[in-house]
Amino acid sequence: MDPTGPATGMRRDRAVSPWVIPPIAVALGTLIALLVIGTDARVPVAWVGGFATLVVSFVALVVDQRSSTLAALRADYAGQEAAARGRLAQQEAETVRLAALLPEAVHRLQKGEFAEDVLSEVRYDPALAHEFQLAHEAALRAVVDAIQNAEDLRESAERGFVNIARRVQAIIHQQAQSLREMEQRHGQDHQVFADLLKLDHGTALVGRLADSIAVLGGDRPGRQWGRAVPLYSVLRGAMSRIIDYQRVELHPVSEVAVVGPAVEPLIHAIAELLDNATRYSPPQTKVHLTAAEVQSGVAIEIEDGGVGLSEEARERAERMLREAQAGIDLHDLGETPRLGLAVVGRLAQAYDLTVALRSSAYGGVRAVLIVPATLITSTPATGAAHGIGTTFGPRPLAEAGTRRRVAGPKASPPVELGADPSANGLPQRRRRHLATAAETSEAAPAAGPAAPAATATAKPEGSSEPGMWLGEFTDALAGRDGAPDVPFPQSGDESTDERDKRE
Amino acid sequence: MSDEDHAWHEAGPERLYVITGGRSGEAAKEPLDLVTLVIARSGPPHGMQPEQAAILRLCTAPISVAEIAAYLGLPFSVVSVLLGDLLAEELVVTRSTVPPVADMGLIKEVIRGLEQL
Numbered sequence: 001m002d003p004t005g006p007a008t009g010m011r012r013d014r015a016v017s018p019w020v021i022p023p024i025a026v027a028l029g030t031l032i033a034l035l036v037i038g039t040d041a042r043v044p045v046a047w048v049g050g051f052a053t054l055v056v057s058f059v060a061l062v063v064d065q066r067s068s069t070l071a072a073l074r075a076d077y078a079g080q081e082a083a084a085r086g087r088l089a090q091q092e093a094e095t096v097r098l099a100a101l102l103p104e105a106v107h108r109l110q111k112g113e114f115a116e117d118v119l120s121e122v123r124y125d126p127a128l129a130h131e132f133q134l135a136h137e138a139a140l141r142a143v144v145d146a147i148q149n150a151e152d153l154r155e156s157a158e159r160g161f162v163n164i165a166r167r168v169q170a171i172i173h174q175q176a177q178s179l180r181e182m183e184q185r186h187g188q189d190h191q192v193f194a195d196l197l198k199l200d201h202g203t204a205l206v207g208r209l210a211d212s213i214a215v216l217g218g219d220r221p222g223r224q225w226g227r228a229v230p231l232y233s234v235l236r237g238a239m240s241r242i243i244d245y246q247r248v249e250l251h252p253v254s255e256v257a258v259v260g261p262a263v264e265p266l267i268h269a270i271a272e273l274l275d276n277a278t279r280y281s282p283p284q285t286k287v288h289l290t291a292a293e294v295q296s297g298v299a300i301e302i303e304d305g306g307v308g309l310s311e312e313a314r315e316r317a318e319r320m321l322r323e324a325q326a327g328i329d330l331h332d333l334g335e336t337p338r339l340g341l342a343v344v345g346r347l348a349q350a351y352d353l354t355v356a357l358r359s360s361a362y363g364g365v366r367a368v369l370i371v372p373a374t375l376i377t378s379t380p381a382t383g384a385a386h387g388i389g390t391t392f393g394p395r396p397l398a399e400a401g402t403r404r405r406v407a408g409p410k411a412s413p414p415v416e417l418g419a420d421p422s423a424n425g426l427p428q429r430r431r432r433h434l435a436t437a438a439e440t441s442e443a444a445p446a447a448g449p450a451a452p453a454a455t456a457t458a459k460p461e462g463s464s465e466p467g468m469w470l471g472e473f474t475d476a477l478a479g480r481d482g483a484p485d486v487p488f489p490q491s492g493d494e495s496t497d498e499r500d501k502r503e
Numbered sequence: 504m505s506d507e508d509h510a511w512h513e514a515g516p517e518r519l520y521v522i523t524g525g526r527s528g529e530a531a532k533e534p535l536d537l538v539t540l541v542i543a544r545s546g547p548p549h550g551m552q553p554e555q556a557a558i559l560r561l562c563t564a565p566i567s568v569a570e571i572a573a574y575l576g577l578p579f580s581v582v583s584v585l586l587g588d589l590l591a592e593e594l595v596v597t598r599s600t601v602p603p604v605a606d607m608g609l610i611k612e613v614i615r616g617l618e619q620l
Contacts, residue, residue, distance in 0.1 A: 176518070183519055187578025188537070194527030197520040204518055229516060232553065237516025246525050252550035267516055 019064040023057035091132060094125060098136060105140070106147050115141075115148045162217035168210035169222055175203050201240075208241040208275075211268050212339045215346050221268040228257035228377050231291055231298065237263075238270035239289070244278035253291040256298060262351055262375040269347040272340040273302045273355075273367045281306030281364050288362075297373040306364035309357060317357050321345040351375065519581055522554055528580040528587070535583045537569035540598045548594075555585050555594075562595055 030049025034042050105118045119141060124133045179200045186192040211221035229237075231253050239245040258266055270289075277287045285305035292299055309317065324345025348355050352372045360366035542565045547556035554575060561571055572582045589595040 180519070183580075184578050187572070187580045190527050190529040190580055193578065193580040194529060197523075197525070197527055200518050201520050225516075233515055233517055236521050237518075240516070240518040240521045245521055263516065 017064050019060035019067075022060050023053055026056045027053045087129075090125065090128060094128060094132070094136065098140065101140070102143060105144055109144065109147050109151055115144045118144060158217045162214055162219045165210045165213040165217060166219065169207065169214065172203055172207035172210060173223060176200065176207065179203060201245075204241045205243065208268070208271055211264075212272070212343045215265075215268065215343050216339065220265065220350075221347070222264045225260040225263040227260050229260070229263045230255070230257045231376075234258050234263060234267055235270065235289055235291065235300070237267040238274055241267070241271040242275045242278060244283070244287075245274075247278055247283070247285070247287055248274060249286045249288050251288065251290040254293050254298070256293065257377050258371070259375050259377050262371070265347045265351050266353075266371060266375070269344050269351075269353060269355075269369060270300060270302070272344050273369060276340050277302050277304040277306070277365065277367065280304070285362075285364075294370065296370060298371045298376050300369040300371065302367045302369070303360045303362055304364035304366075305360070305362040308359050308364050314357055314359075317341055321348065321355055321357075324349070519578065522552075522577070523581050523584040526584045528583040535568050535586055535597060536599070537567065537572075537579060538599075539568045540565045541568060541571065541586060541595050542566075542598075543595050545594060552585075554581075555589055558582070558585060558589060559594060565598075 026049070030045065030053060033045050033049060037045055101122060105122075108118050109115065119137075122137075122140060124136070179196060183193060183196045183200065186196060207222070215221050232250075232255075235250055235253060239248050239250065242248070274287065274289065281287065281304040287305075288301070288303045290301045290303075292301075320341045321344060324342040344355055347353065348369075352374070354368075354370040354372075356368045356370075358366045358368065541558075541562045543559045543562035545559070547559040551559075554577065557575055558571055561574055568579065568582055568586065571586075572579050575582065577585075586595065586597070590597065
């Protein structure tokens with residue numbers, strides 16, 4: 001009897017059990033009665049008193065024992081209850097922990113960690129019941145698996161998006177190239193050219209959309225540039241991709257270039273900011289685009305004269321940028337997606353750009369995009385590939401002149417235009433004669449009357465191809481002495497006239 | 504040459520309509536043609552659009568519109584728009600050539616005469 005142990009102990013502790021009082025009281029009563037009553041009645045009274053005392057003592061004893069047993073049971077029960085409460089609290093805590101654990105697990109899964117890794121890192125309190133632990137694990141696994149599936153689905157959808165966007169980009173690139181060729185080909189027909197420009201513009205807009213989707217899908221926008229591109233071209237490239245490019249006023253920018261890998265992302269980010277600026281400002285206002293070198297790189301400013309941002313709207317926009325930097329879900333974009341800021345945020349995060357939206361002095365919004373110095377190079381790319389800006393830009397005037405003279409023979413079309421009609425007008429016989437060496441001596445006198453002063457210089461080399469006449473022509477153009485006149489193209493006369501007029 | 508041109512076309516991220524500001528040269532006040540000669544009146548001022556600056560640098564000596572277009576690798580329409588702006592700002596002077604058709608007969612006559620010599 002386990003409970004008796006503590007019960008006897010309790011009885012010993014409690015020196016005087018209340019149940020001692022009734023037998024003592026009966027015994028005392030009996031004694032008093034014995035003293036009070038007559039002697040003849042003492043014996044029966046003593047008997048009765050003794051018996052009563054015995055009975056009461058027995059009853060008291062029994063009651064005392066039971067009460068101590070009850071106390072022991074109560075104590076035992078209380079102990080059990082406390083243990084049960086403890087376990088319950090533990091389990092509650094565990095469930096709460098699970099509730100906190102789940103979002104974290106979801107987050108980690110979304111970041112691309114594997115379900116197994118996430119599950120294996122979950123630690124359980126060793127004091128927990130095994131079944132409880134198993135049940136928890138099962139619940140967690142079910143949730144994690146479901147999320148993993150959803151993530152896989154999302155990822156494959158995203159890949160699909162990016163894949164399609166890439167194909168569109170490829171087509172658009174091709175299209176833009178052929179449009180450029182067509183523009184070159186039909187450059188003389190203003191109407192066709194105007195239509196081509198419209199088509200070109202539309203194509204560029206589609207291209208930007210495809211780029212946006214690619215960026216949101218985690219890909220890079222558009223093509224890779226293998227060389228640095230001047231900032232001015234980058235800014236104009238960005239202007240090329242918005243609807244209202246005519247409203248953008250491009251101010252002179254510092255002569256720096258953007259390194260190849262950053263060109264396309266930068267163009268795209270600026271285009272999105274420009275698009276925002278033109279879209280949310282009145283159509284008759286200008287959007288100012290400037291760029292200046294700052295300590296940390298180059299600051300590109302886009303300022304519009306729109307309604308401006310309320311503090312709340314600015315908060316929202318910046319939150320959007322921040323969220324986009326943390327990564328966005330294509331499915332969260334909603335039915336009428338506002339891709340712009342999301343794209344800018346993504347690009348900013350990927351290329352270390354800093355974007356800030358402030359209110360502008362014009363009343364609208366001033367977006368400042370800071371390009372880190374690592375993406376800027378001070379040496380503009382050289383050569384024809386760089387485009388006209390610098391092909392001719394830094395070249396000194398004298399050199400430009402040289403280039404023209406050297407390139408002169410290459411610009412054969414005008415010469416041929418001048419020569420062809422005469423050749424056409426001639427009989428075949430004449431053409432054959434031209435080809436013979438004897439004919440050249442005839443050709444020289446033909447020029448002779450036209451340019452008597454030139455014959456002296458022309459003769460030493462006069463026995464060569466008609467192309468040499470062009471050399472003289474260009475010499476004359478360049479203002480060299482000894483070749484005052486030019487035989488073949490009429491434009492030659494004109495040009496010398498012009499030159500004389502100028503001098 | 505055409506390969507070079509092609510390389511150049513690939514190069515710039517800007518499209519032609521941005522260079523011309525959306526104009527195609529239809530509304531040009533002074534019609535320019537390919538053989539119109541152009542001379543710059545001054546060097547390019549600071550902060551000028553690179554294409555226009557390039558034209559001014561090219562035009563230090565008289566040069567035809569066709570040549571400008573070829574050197575810049577830009578279509579004729581673009582060059583004529585840019586030249587139109589430069590004309591409006593009086594940074595260049597143009598001079599049309601004598602209509603070639605008038606001379607054609609004369610040239611043929613001269614050639615015939617020479618042949619008969």
